[in-house]
Amino acid sequence: MKRKDAMQYVGHVCDNAGAGRRVGADFHARILDSSVLVGWDCGFEPMFVAVNCYLGSRVDYADAEDIATEYLKEIGWFVDPDDCRQADYLI
Numbered sequence: 001m002k003r004k005d006a007m008q009y010v011g012h013v014c015d016n017a018g019a020g021r022r023v024g025a026d027f028h029a030r031i032l033d034s035s036v037l038v039g040w041d042c043g044f045e046p047m048f049v050a051v052n053c054y055l056g057s058r059v060d061y062a063d064a065e066d067i068a069t070e071y072l073k074e075i076g077w078f079v080d081p082d083d084c085r086q087a088d089y090l091i
Helices: 003-009 061-074
Strands: 010-015 020-022 036-040 047-052
Touching: 003 010, 003 036, 003 047, 010 061, 036 061, 047 061
Parallel strands: 010 047
Antiparallel strands: 010 020, 036 047
16 A cells, blocks of 8 residues: 555554644644554554654654554554554555
């Protein structure tokens, strides 16, 4: 999947300072050119989280996956938080 295609499936934005929210919730809840898109296949449509660095640089892929996974566990997105799987996409 290409970045352009994945952007329509971004539901949440979080950063490496621990802040997370639904995309579009405020000025900081937006997809940046430097955002890492972390996605999971989940039925008919994938779910993506845009992970930003609060300092404006880019978060590396491994850290972005950890940040996105922890955020989705925190909001109860995974059915079983102890059995969450690796992301299917890192863009």
